[in-house]
Amino acid sequence: MARGHLRIYLGAAPGVGKTYAMLEEAHRRQSRGTDVVVAVVETHGRQHTAAMLAGLETVPRTPLTYRGTVLQEMDLDAVLARRPQVAVVDELAHTNVPGSRHTKRWQDIEQLLDAGITVLSTVNIQHLESLNDVVEQITGVAQRETVPDRFVRQAEQVELVDMTPEALRRRMAHGNVYAPDKVSSALGNYFRVGNLTALRELALLWLADKVDEQLDTYRADHGIGATWEARERVVVALTGGPEGETLIRRAARIAARTKGAELMAIHVARSDGLTGADPARLARQRVLMESLGGTYHQVTGDDIPTALLDFARGVNATQLVLGASRRGRFAQILSAGVGVTTTALSGPIDVHLVTHAEIGRRRPAARSSPLSRRRRLAGFTLALLGLPVLTLTLRALRDELSLASDVLVTLAAVVAVALLGGMWPAVTAAVIGFLLLNFFFTEPYHTFDIADRDNLIALLVFLLVAVPVAAVVDLAARRTRQAAAASAEATTLATVAGSVLRGTRPLTALLERLRENFQLNSVTLLERPPGTPGGRQDDPAAWHIAATVGNPPCQAPADGDTTVPVDDDLTLVLHGRSLAAADQRIVEAFAAQAATALRQERLAEQAARARPLEEADKLRTALLAAVSHDLRTPLASAMAAVESLRSPDIHFSDEDQQELLDSAAESHQRLHRLIENLLDMSRLQAGALGVTLTAVGLEDAVPAALDEVSGEAHAVTMAIPDDLPTVNADAGLLQRVLVNLIRNALRYSPPDRPPLITAADADDRIELSVIDHGPGIPDDQRDRVFQPFQRLGDRSNDTGTGLGLALSRGLTEAMGGTLTPHTTPGGGVTMKLTLPATVSPPATADETRAGELTDRAAVERLHRRSPAAKDTP
Structure with missing residues (x-):
């Protein structure tokens, strides 16, 4: 089965007309006889978009219940069963309601594509995973719904639905995007001209990269090697x-x-x-x-x-x-x-x-011999003494040997000289051999004249062969030495790279490796302080040590045996011995890497210093955002209730007055809890929270916390053993933790499955679990729930600042305990609170009897609070 095609309409911001353009394409395809259905389209109350649905077949959505609310989602199974040629699926980055087949809508679309169905969809640039943090930095709004870039890039067509910022703002002002009561706020915040311009540029650049990929693929598929000037x-x-x-x-x-x-x-x-x-x-x-x-x-x-x-x-x-x-x-x-x-x-x-300043300055490199001086001297000695001796031997055998044999024996001697002494001794041997052969073995003898043409050719061939052989031998030796040096350099640099990558301090590791490789006493990287003019190399006041290994460290470049300037401000100083010229190049490579490592360490230090400031800035931003909403809401509610009661023009019945008083009291309680949480969080972060640890019984702490929780606490089920030891905790802080955990469990528990509180003895620690059967927490989000002002995109509940769990973990750790989330079997979250058990001396008989009375009283209180606990063994 052929895979379906994906066409995506990309927009820079909401309201540019992506969904409208997508529905126009659906109508065009339907008019050409294509089987098109609308799987899901979000009109957001925009009448022009809703009008475009007329005439298109729509697959009914499926209802899903989430936290007591019935929500409508795309019916994936119905679309697959219908098997249209084209399916219209709006909002690619949408997160499905828990209980759906897939977590994300783009995963639904992928299944439709696998089934051979072509899909039309939409997405805004702020929902792309790679640009999520950039958009948040520009707009100040975090986008929790994202889609992987790879999925969008694999689309056969990505069409940009573009609109200038001014045109979009006019469209909003006319009420074509948001409801009239939201327009003013949107124009003053997210939809500012600067934000829209930046988002538009992001969309254009992202799409340009996508076009580049398509162009490269096309050129590769069609074997096009010529340059196309699509971009400089x-x-x-x-x-x-x-x-x-x-x-x-x-x-x-x-x-x-x-x-x-x-x-x-x-x-x-x-x-x-x-x-x-x-x-x-x-x-x-x-x-x-x-x-x-x-x-x-x-x-x-x-x-x-x-x-x-x-x-x-x-x-x-x-x-x-x-x-x-x-x-x-x-x-x-x-x-x-x-x-x-x-x-x-x-x-x-x-x-x-x-052109540049180095034109014409290149000088040929000095060609040092690849062989040692001793071997070269031996080669010259063999050429000057060995060839005459060989000539005397051959002269004695002149009647038995021909000229050709004399030439070959002399050529073998030249090759031996080349192997021993290299090129120039071999060239010398070739010239001497040529002259000796001419003088002693060609007629007329004992002259340098040659009477026979064949003898002249033989001697010339000898010379022409002997000299290239000498050159080849010398080149082979030179290449062998270069290859050995290159191999040694590569091995050294690979070892350096490994030590740098494995070390936590790359600069120190680099200098230590340099010191070990060249057997130095110390290696020091000196830096000229900013603003210090270039001065004497022996003045320690003009330098400071950026990094050093070994002893003694050099205070100035003149203190070392070898100095390697890196740039105008950095110099690498080696102390212990002078290095050979052949080692200078690899030391310069070390110096360049040392400068890079120094810059990286300083950047890391700057990032480490900036990280707390960034976290503090995020915290302040989140605090202002949370408090501006959560502080204003109960305050406005309380003020409205009080102002209504004070109004002389309105007469309320006793029932209405009581309702207004209850509303004001509830709002004040919310304010009180918010301020307490904020103060406790500030004390935790400042390290000024007072903790008094005493022996606390959970049979007293849990009912007290339930008393503080609002009217739904009667639904909480408890199963706490009677003989549970006391915990070492601060009674007030423990109650605050329990209240936050119980409130959180009540907020997310379905009505038919109330939270459960259990406790167990784990050696020297007590584990108390607050169990709910709500939607649960994804594994990759478990750390985020303990960050201040995080609610993981919970839209169904707008109360609370997201401080509860962050404060609870901080208070628990201040008491020497731990608070960790676990997955509840069957779905949900189990918050496990672990505290140290109290170690107490053996009790007397009177204390034991008193304890039994206290335990019975505690059990009675627990049974009164939770009837379900009566059946718990």
């Missing part, structure tokens, strides 16, 4: 040379000229791993690129122009930035160079050859 993408090529930072900044300026342009850096490494790039410079250039908002990439290839262009075409780049050649003019005559070759092959990609 600037690629800068880095060699690891000193001109890299100039090229990056130039490319960044080019990219900044176009809104939404992408910036990328590419470095081509040789496939044999023997790259000559400076890893320290590349590390610094990578940090610079990322700080400018670009990305860094590295590819492997021996043909640099081809590798650059393959990458540029792969990312659909429009511009390529290269540095002008650093080689001299003579070298450019011999070879066109990377820049010229890349420009010639670039096709539609614009290539910028950027």
Whole structure:
């Protein structure tokens, strides 16, 4: 069965016309003979949207009861049984009522698609999971209903329903979005011009990324390699040379000229791993690129122009930035160079050859011999002494050997010299061998003349073979040394990366690894304080230690044996021994990584310092939002009741007066509870809550808490053993905790299944459980319920600030206990309160009799409070 197609109408904000556009498409498809049904559409009282439902078949919704309220949800089974060609399903991010087949509506849609049904749906940009926090930061409103981006991105069509902020605000003012009594508040809060503009930009950028994905897929499916200039993408090529930072900044300026342009850096490494790039410079250039908002990439290839262009075409780049050649003019005559070759092959990609201060400054690297000095001297000795001895031996056998044999034996001697001493001893041996063969073995003898043409060819072939063989042997030795060095560097850097990733302090781990690898006494990262002018390297007052390992730490760069400047303000100082020039490059890579690690540690410290401020700001914001509602509501109710009673123009009956007085009293009680909770929470957070621990019996604490709970407490069932030990707690705080837990259980329990309170002895602790059979708490939300002002999107109950559970856990922990949520078998939440049992000395006979009387009195109170407890063993 073919999977159905998904078409989504995306809007920046409510009211832009997503549902209207979706229903227009449904009518168009129906007019073409397509079987279309409306599975669910939310009109929100908008008459123009409701009018669009006329003429479309609608599948009746299914009623579901939730907390005593009957709610209407999409009947998924009925739609599947009807099997239309197209189903209209509004509000993609909607959360279904508990008891539905799926938690989210997008999961219902996925099942419809699997059944081969095409679906039309809608979603606002604020409901996308990846943008949820961004929208909250812009609007100040948290969106609890979200849909995964991957589901929206897999839609075959995503159509943006766009509207300018001004037009949307006019539509709202005309009453076409919200009821008239809500328009003023909406325009002044969520629907401000700035908010709508930002949301509109988010929607456009998100959709642009979706279009990019579709374009890349299309190009890949159709094998299109040519560049399509749909968006500016600037690629800068880095060699690891000193001109890299100039090229990056130039490319960044080019990219900044176009809104939404992408910036990328590419470095081509040789496939044999023997790259000559400076890893320290590349590390610094990578940090610079990322700080400018670009990305860094590295590819492997021996043909640099081809590798650059393959990458540029792969990312659909429009511009390529290269540095002008650093080689001299003579070298450019011999070879066109990377820049010229890349420009010639670039096709539609614009290539910028950027001039820089390093042009013409490149010097050929000194070619040090891959062999030791001793082996080179041995090679020269063998060439100067061994070949004459070999010649004398061959001369003695001249009557038995031909010239060809003499040439081959001498060639073997040259190869032996090459293996021993390298290229230049071998070249010397080849020249000496050529001259000796000519002087002693070709006619006329003992002259450098050659009479026979065949002898001349043999000697020239000997020379032409001997010199390349010497060069090949020298190159093989050089490559072997380079490969060994590259392998050692890779092993060292991999070890460094592992120690940095595994360590909690990456900078310290990095410096310690550097000290161990090079057997140093100490490694110190020195930093010049801000505002300090560059001065002497031996002045400790001009530097301070950013990080150090080993002893003694260096106070200034001059104190070390090796110094590696990282930038204008950072210098890595090594103490213990001077390093070889071959080790300098890898130490520079360490230095660049150390600077990066220092910045990361400081950013982490700043984030850690900012986190409490962020939490405090969130708390203040939530407090203001909660208190502005929960404080105002009972206060307004109480004031209205009192003002009504004081009014001389209205005469109330005794029954009405009592009702108004009860309303005022209830409102005052709510205010009292709110203020108490807020004060207790502030004391908890300030660490100023006074706790007096005494022996408290649960047979006294539970009935007292039930007495404080409102009139529904008679429905609570209790099962508390008679012989339960006392707990070590503060009686007043324990009662507050129990009241909050019982109220919470009553709020979420269905009428036919009241809460249950049980208690049990668990060794040296007492566990008291408050059990309800409500909707329960998802596993990923269990920590959130203990955060202040969190109610997990409960819309059915607008009372309370969401402080109850947060305060209860704080009070419990202040008494040395724990409060944890568990899933009730069959559904619901069990709040388990655990407190330490009281350890008391053995009781006397009189105390035992008194205790028995007290226990009997407590049991009687429990039975009076909960008749159901009489049947509990």
